[in-house]
Amino acid sequence: MIQAIFFDQDNTLVNTREVAPEVYRMAIENGEEWQKWLKVVEKVRWSKNPKDRTFEYSLQQVIDDKERVLEIIKKERDELGKVIKLKPGVEKFFKNKIKNIKYILATEDFDNQIDIKLAKFGMRNKFDLITTSGDVGVMKPDLGYFRPAWEKFGLDQRKCLYVGDDYEKDCRLGVETGGKAVVFGKDIQDMGKLFGFINEKEWFQEEFESHWG
Template sequence: MSSDDRKRGDTAATGTAAWDAVFWDIGGVILELESVQGAHAAFVEGLVEEHDLEVTVEEAVDTWRTAVGDHFREREGTEFQSAREAYATGVEALVGEDLPRERWESDFEHHVESSIEPVPGAVETIRELSRRDVHVGVVSDVDDEAGKEMLEQFGVREHFDSITTSEEVGRTKPDPAMFETALEKADAAPERSLMIGDRYDHDVKGADDAGIRGVAFGAEDGPAVAYRIESLEEILEIVDEDGPGA
């Protein structure tokens, strides 16, 4: 990470204050989103075969994604909408009926569990970061149980000191309640905390509005970006070399 990528420039110096907390988004930061899309496509293909649907797999996947997306778009503002309910809406849109969960949920979970992968470097960085004297937390718009199961599957759940999900808070990012809840759990000062995210408005600017330093990992550029990283390992450099007062 070059100094040009940092909003505040090269701040490596002795005597800088330590960070209180580092918060992580899940989707796109810990969880490789393409692997999720692959799992959903495999699940949809199974539905097409099981129910003899007269559509191509590509058409079925498009129907699924549209129905799931519409479900989330129906929410008011930052109101939480369960992904579980969104997936049920997608199934109904495909098969033309409200299929009982026991008919499809276990198959869906199997595809997800067997397909999802972490973002390269995420697992190793989280484990290494947990060895630092800093609170390591999650702030994510996932269903509570699903998010924790993903972290468990990747072998990193035990390395997080706190996990804050939208289902728990009842709101989604960039609602201030998400970040305020995480800060309260960490007993951390916002200006001494970092938030790693892949979406500018939700993760980076949302964090910045709450006083937290935003770390862009694939997110668009903007004035709220305090740090931009190209690999997750670079967060270790920020924690080890930079201080919030720099």
């Protein structure tokens, strides 16, 4: 029996990759500042420090005016809140939570971004536990995204499922500790197909039926 499903957020539950570039470009209107910002983003792309990867940090490396930085951040958040959407099948999948299975959100985002991306859909309260980069103190991959749930709920790591769009970042460590992985966008294109995919693999002892009616 699956005891827990660990979900990535960006590009797994919401369409961040599809909308974020245009949102950033809209928020940073000045062309010269935009080009400088892109260079900063490229420089910190592989930083393991979560704060280095925030929009606020990268803006501060380009713009000295603190008030203007805050104005741009507000524009970015307001626009992102308007255009962000759930990925296919997500709303249907989470409509009726499966009893006895813990739902864990393991995301590199901070709380304020989760509020923008998930709270607007009433999704935040769908999870039994949320682990963020702010909690862990390092970007993925890191076992710190999984360990709090393992310990809090006494989970058998062999009975955990990891769902994300990037196997290396979202799933590999979970698989190495005994769990199973489903890569969104590769194994399935629609979250509503998740349990059908699991059944085909025969990873667990029981079959899952569509649970949303």
